[in-house]
Amino acid sequence: MSDHSHDSEGHIGHVLPLSLLLKVFGALVALTILTVMTGKADLHGADLAVAMIIATCKASLVCLFFMHLKYDRPFHGLIFLFSVMFVGLFLVFVTLDSEEYQGDIKDYKANEVLELQVGE
Amino acid sequence: MSSHDNHPEGVAHHFESAEQQFDSGKFGIWTFLLTEVLFFSALFVAYTMYRDSYPEVFQFASQYLDTNLGALNTLVLLLSSFTIAWGVRNAMLGETKKLTINLIITLACAAGFMMIKAEEYGHKFHEGTLWGGHEHSIFKLDADDVNEDIAAHSQAWSNPDGEFTAAVKDLDPEFRQKLGIFFGVYFCLTGLHGIHVLIGMILLSWLLIRNLRGEFGPKNFAAVDFIALYWHLVDLIWIFLFPLLYLIS
Amino acid sequence: MAPTTNTLDRTNYLNATNGFMSWFWTIDHKRLGLMYLWSVISCFILGGVYAMKIRFDLMPGAVDFATQTAEQMNAYNNAFTVHGAVMIFLVIIPSIPAALGNFVLPMMLGAKDVAFPRLNRFSYHLWIIGAVLFVATLFLGNLDTGWTFYPPYSTGHTDPSVITAVLGAFILGFSSIFTGLNFIVTIHKMRPPGMTWFKMPLFLWAIYATAVIQVLATPVIGISLLLILVEKTMQIGIFTPELGGDPVFFQHLFWFYSHPAVYIMVLPGMGIMSELFATFSRKPIFGYKSIAMSSIAIAIFSFIVWGHHMFLSGQSQLMSVIFSALTFSVAVPSAIKVFNWIATMYKGSIAFNTPMLYGMSIIWLFGIGGLTGLFLSTLGTDVVFHDSYFVVAHFHYVMVGSALFGFIGGIHYWWPKMYGRVVDGPLAKLGCLLSFVGFNLTFMPQFIGGSKGMPRRYAAYGSEQGFDDWNYWSTIGAMLLCTGLSIALFALIRSLFSKTKNLSPSNPWGGVTLEWQSPSPPPEHNFEIDPPVVGDPYDMSLVEYCGEEEGFLPVNPRSDDPCVADVKLEEA
Numbered sequence: 001m002s003d004h005s006h007d008s009e010g011h012i013g014h015v016l017p018l019s020l021l022l023k024v025f026g027a028l029v030a031l032t033i034l035t036v037m038t039g040k041a042d043l044h045g046a047d048l049a050v051a052m053i054i055a056t057c058k059a060s061l062v063c064l065f066f067m068h069l070k071y072d073r074p075f076h077g078l079i080f081l082f083s084v085m086f087v088g089l090f091l092v093f094v095t096l097d098s099e100e101y102q103g104d105i106k107d108y109k110a111n112e113v114l115e116l117q118v119g120e
Numbered sequence: 121m122s123s124h125d126n127h128p129e130g131v132a133h134h135f136e137s138a139e140q141q142f143d144s145g146k147f148g149i150w151t152f153l154l155t156e157v158l159f160f161s162a163l164f165v166a167y168t169m170y171r172d173s174y175p176e177v178f179q180f181a182s183q184y185l186d187t188n189l190g191a192l193n194t195l196v197l198l199l200s201s202f203t204i205a206w207g208v209r210n211a212m213l214g215e216t217k218k219l220t221i222n223l224i225i226t227l228a229c230a231a232g233f234m235m236i237k238a239e240e241y242g243h244k245f246h247e248g249t250l251w252g253g254h255e256h257s258i259f260k261l262d263a264d265d266v267n268e269d270i271a272a273h274s275q276a277w278s279n280p281d282g283e284f285t286a287a288v289k290d291l292d293p294e295f296r297q298k299l300g301i302f303f304g305v306y307f308c309l310t311g312l313h314g315i316h317v318l319i320g321m322i323l324l325s326w327l328l329i330r331n332l333r334g335e336f337g338p339k340n341f342a343a344v345d346f347i348a349l350y351w352h353l354v355d356l357i358w359i360f361l362f363p364l365l366y367l368i369s
Numbered sequence: 370m371a372p373t374t375n376t377l378d379r380t381n382y383l384n385a386t387n388g389f390m391s392w393f394w395t396i397d398h399k400r401l402g403l404m405y406l407w408s409v410i411s412c413f414i415l416g417g418v419y420a421m422k423i424r425f426d427l428m429p430g431a432v433d434f435a436t437q438t439a440e441q442m443n444a445y446n447n448a449f450t451v452h453g454a455v456m457i458f459l460v461i462i463p464s465i466p467a468a469l470g471n472f473v474l475p476m477m478l479g480a481k482d483v484a485f486p487r488l489n490r491f492s493y494h495l496w497i498i499g500a501v502l503f504v505a506t507l508f509l510g511n512l513d514t515g516w517t518f519y520p521p522y523s524t525g526h527t528d529p530s531v532i533t534a535v536l537g538a539f540i541l542g543f544s545s546i547f548t549g550l551n552f553i554v555t556i557h558k559m560r561p562p563g564m565t566w567f568k569m570p571l572f573l574w575a576i577y578a579t580a581v582i583q584v585l586a587t588p589v590i591g592i593s594l595l596l597i598l599v600e601k602t603m604q605i606g607i608f609t610p611e612l613g614g615d616p617v618f619f620q621h622l623f624w625f626y627s628h629p630a631v632y633i634m635v636l637p638g639m640g641i642m643s644e645l646f647a648t649f650s651r652k653p654i655f656g657y658k659s660i661a662m663s664s665i666a667i668a669i670f671s672f673i674v675w676g677h678h679m680f681l682s683g684q685s686q687l688m689s690v691i692f693s694a695l696t697f698s699v700a701v702p703s704a705i706k707v708f709n710w711i712a713t714m715y716k717g718s719i720a721f722n723t724p725m726l727y728g729m730s731i732i733w734l735f736g737i738g739g740l741t742g743l744f745l746s747t748l749g750t751d752v753v754f755h756d757s758y759f760v761v762a763h764f765h766y767v768m769v770g771s772a773l774f775g776f777i778g779g780i781h782y783w784w785p786k787m788y789g790r791v792v793d794g795p796l797a798k799l800g801c802l803l804s805f806v807g808f809n810l811t812f813m814p815q816f817i818g819g820s821k822g823m824p825r826r827y828a829a830y831g832s833e834q835g836f837d838d839w840n841y842w843s844t845i846g847a848m849l850l851c852t853g854l855s856i857a858l859f860a861l862i863r864s865l866f867s868k869t870k871n872l873s874p875s876n877p878w879g880g881v882t883l884e885w886q887s888p889s890p891p892p893e894h895n896f897e898i899d900p901p902v903v904g905d906p907y908d909m910s911l912v913e914y915c916g917e918e919e920g921f922l923p924v925n926p927r928s929d930d931p932c933v934a935d936v937k938l939e940e941a
Contacts, residue, residue: 015209015212015213016205016208016209018206018209021202021205021206021209022202024202025198025199025201025202028198028201028202029195029198032191032194032195032198035194035362035363035367036187036191036367039187039363039366039367039369040187040367040369041369042369043369047367047368047369048368051363051364051367052360052363054363055359055360055362055363058359059356059359059360062201062352062355062356062359063352063356065205066201066202066204066205066348066352067349067352068349072146075147076146076147076150079150079151079153079154080150080153080154080157082154083153083154083157083158083585084157086158086161086585086672087157087158087161087164087165089672089673090161090162090165090589090625091161091164091165091168093621093673093676093688093691094165094168094169094618094621095165095168095169095172096685096687096688097617097621097676097684097685097687097688098169098172098173098615098618099172099173099685100685100686100687100688101617101683101684101685102173104683104685132486133481133482133894134475134480134481134482134483134484134486134559135559140558140559143558144484144485144554144557144558144559147553147554147557147558148484148485148488148550148551148554151550151553151554151584152550154584154585155546155550155584155585155587155588156588158584158585158586158588158589159588159589159591159592160592161588161589161592162589162592162593162596162622162625163592165621165622166607166618169615169618170615251603251604251605251606251612252604252606252612252613253603253604253605253606253609253612254603254604261611261613294613297612297613298613300606300612300613301606301607301612301613301614304605304606304607304612304614305607307605308596308599308605308607312592312595
């Protein structure tokens with residue numbers, strides 16, 4: 001990792017060709033239009049999944065090309081993926097917990113109403 | 121002391137080579153971006169948790185967001201990402217004038233984004249489609265708590281033209297209260313993102329000033345590269361925010 | 370006669386430049402480390418004063434349960450909030466990484482500085498700003514939420530000082546993040562040729578794992594505190610039930626950071642342990658790879674157990690069971706370390722210098738702390754122990770046992786490098802002994818009281834509850850602990866007033882890590898030989914003892930090494 005030998009991707013490394021930047025930009029715009037179109041259409045419950053898949057494609061384009069990850073040390077991409085993984089973990093655990101105790105909240109509220117009624 | 125005489129130019133005293141310096145900087149900025157992802161994470165968790173528990177509330181709330189403005193903002197940010205990526209290329213090749221132009225366009229896009237955002241926020245403050253705790257919010261549990269002036273002119277509150285699926289005043293109180301949570305999450309997410317756009321604008325302006333002083337070139341473009349990475353992250357976050365907030369059909 | 374390798378009479382990093390700005394605006398990691406050290410020690414004294422206030426309040430008879438006034442209760446709430454918040458945010462979290470890590474890390478790598486020296490300086494300035502905000506709030510406001518800032522209380526009807534306190538903590542968080550970031554990049558990019566990952570000293574593995582936690586977890590507390598801020602100032606509603614929000618959600622956010630945070634506190638202390646045990650047993654550390662890997666394992670595992678702080682908060686049964694099971698697993702890598710340290714001592718040539726005394730204390734303290742954690746991760750027993758003094762005793766044993774004693778041990782260990790003096794006399798050892806006895810006397814009764822039902826965060830207990838004995842001895846113990854720590858600090862400070870007594874050579878203890886190849890104290894650029902010789906960091910045969918004055922010297926010295934070239938050894 002700390003080798004000081006000349007690294008072809010290192011210092012004045014890879015310069016992105018303008019044509020590539022333009023193509024990526026074009027793809028991003030197209031995907032945005034697709035996002036809006038699928039957002040307006042009724043996809044029978046798959047809305048969120050489709051939207052997230054398209055967003056992930058756009059994000060990948062930005063990361064790999066604009067942010068240079070395709071030509072960089074793999075470790076930088078790993079750092080990014082690692083962070084997303086941790087967020088995913090956080091998300092899953094909290095949402096799972098919330099789902100599980102919604103039932104308790106509803107029961108509590110129902111009992112509250114009951115007690116109010118009984119108290120009258 | 122011995123190696124200080126032939127220390128490479130433009131390389132800080134504690135680095136052995138320009139390569140080590142640049143490599144370290146790049147590693148550093150990616151680690152920083154990791155912290156930014158985690159910084160936003162709690163809000164994404166809030167969003168997921170509340171949407172999972174109250175999907176109909178989120179679906180209902182989405183109609184108060186202008187999809188066209190959101191899409192426009194997305195395109196504006198994507199353009200700014202393109203121009204800053206181009207700008208990095210300019211810096212690496214020593215194309216100083218083109219870098220200036222690209223930096224200016226990027227800044228203009230950022231400003232445009234903030235202006236559209238301001239327009240959206242202004243509309244919401246007018247309509248009272250705010251988080252429940254705000255005094256002008258129409259999403260109070262008890263309909264009588266809603267500010268009279270706001271109730272009088274808010275389209276969302278009384279739905280006079282049938283523009284929305286229902287009038288907020290006619291909603292089940294708990295449903296209405298949860299709409300306030302949606303907007304709490306909305307303002308936190310977009311607000312934090314907006315702060316990051318503003319910080320980005322300051323950084324881009326700093327780059328512009330330095331470029332006008334002729335500081336950047338093939339041997340010195342790290343600052344442009346790294347700030348561009350930060351800017352791309354700002355764009356990335358919006359790429360996810362847009363469908364999550366605006367396109368809940 | 371001063372040791373040859375002592376530079377107090379020559380130019381070193383301490384006297385190279387003078388004046389306030391040369392220190393405040395320095396980018397030298399050594400000076401920044403020292404400034405952090407004294408800042409942290411000052412805040413420790415502040416937190417300690419509040420600790421004594423708590424203990425004096427709880428002395429049987431001080432406050433009567435039946436007749437306690439609102440002022441007394443408020444004062445007590447304020448005391449434990451200040452004590453906890455100061456100790457956690459201002460002392461324990463920054464302590465070893467910022468004070469010792471900053472000083473030692475580049476030197477252990479044979480480097481001239483960390484990767485981003487100006488970011489390092491910025492980290493320190495952020496710390497100052499956060500500390501000032503925090504401490505000002507503590508004195509001007511009436512913070513009483515506990516260091517955990519739980520809504521809806523913190524965001525509702527309590528004192529507005531929550532706002533500035535939370536802002537202070539937010540800024541301190543960024544200081545921590547930037548320090549962690551700096552360390553990660555430094556370790557990745559600035560190791561010398563020959564120092565592969567598995568040839569690094571274990572202190573660096575520990576600091577690295579700590580830094581990973583710092584950059585991953587601290588942003589989450591940042592956003593959580595920011596949300597408390599907007600909740601309190603603008604009633605955003607995310608945590609407020611009256612507005613449809615969820616207060617348990619805050620606890621998830623808070624503990625997602627705060628559990629890994631306890632490993633930020635503990636891991637560096639464990640790293641110091643590895644250094645101490647190897648050096649003072651004159652033996653290579655036992656199980657190098659497993660200690661290194663266990664540091665990483667602890668860092669990763671620390672992120673999946675946070676719910677064990679929420680077993681009684683309304684967390685669902687499903688998640689509680691999952692978190693309980695996962696928490697058991699995190700004990701394993703910690704235990705591996707303890708066994709390895711003990712195994713390092715086996716058949717070693719043990720020297721009972723002050724740093725080693727602190728190290729050996731830790732085996733006992735961390736052992737108890739860690740084992741009692743198991744009772745808390747077991748759902749059934751946690752139902753009884755949650756919010757009791759059992760928990761208080763547990764976390765003090767691990768935080769003081771591993772983090773604080775590790776910090777003090779590390780200060781003594783690297784004091785020769787930092788200040789060119791050795792503090793290892795009877796007074797220093799007395800300080801350690803009194804602190805150890807005092808600490809156990811303070812907190813062991815709390816385990817017992819807690820298991821008998823003594824709840825925490827209560828300003829007073831009625832005598833009929835039967836807790837009086839435990840509180841009495843606990844307060845006596847606290848006074849003893851306070852005395853011990855004061856003596857230790859006194860011994861350290863006293864050494865600075867002499868430029869002729871207890872001077873240290875470059876390597877008084879016989880460590881083999883790279884920082885000992887530099888004079889004591891080092892020059893501004895860290896090393897006179899450039900680069901220093903990289904070998905196995907625990908191969909004790911690389912150095913030999915050359916008398917009390919000259920300390921340990923390399924067996925095969927380089928001819929260009931001024932640390933040995935001029936040394937005149939007495940004929941044996």
